[in-house]
Amino acid sequence: MTSGRRNRALCALLLMLVVLTGCGQKTPPALPDVYAALESAASLPPMTMLDADELSDYIGIDDTLYSSVQAHAAQDALVVDAVMLFTARDEKSAQSIEAQLSDYLDYRKREMRDYLPEQYAVLERAVLRRDGVQVALLISPQVDALVQAYEKAIH
DSSP: OOHHHHHHHHHHHHHHHHHHHHTSOOOOOOHHHHHHHHHHHSOOOOEEEOOHHHIIIIIOOOGGGEEEEEEEEESSTTOOOEEEEEEESSHHHHHHHHHHHHHHHHHHHHHHTTTOHHHHHHHHTOEEEEETTEEEEEESTTHHHHHHHHHHHHO
């Protein structure tokens, strides 16, 4: 093979690698940006950010399962609003996070069913979704606005 052919073949190979790399999975969105978009889309009550210890103790989600998190719950214990966003380390971790959030949601429903029926109604409309390694639990009377903002922010 002449050096000209070799150079063209090498250039073609490099171009193909660049194109294929660009077609790969896109980088997950920055969760603080996603949360900010959700805050702008709906009127949330005063929220408290949950740290890794609280997520582990209260919901059962270990910090080894995710690479990024934005988890916020209403400061008032009688208000069920929450926005919990996770970027899991992999698909299996995303499934675990989704299962833990589902259990948490079921627990909150049982807790509020007879105690605060209006808050129970909010929990009934909550949205739990997994998009690849992105997992979100959205609980709010304005859940439809949160879902729209979430979809726009992650795509």
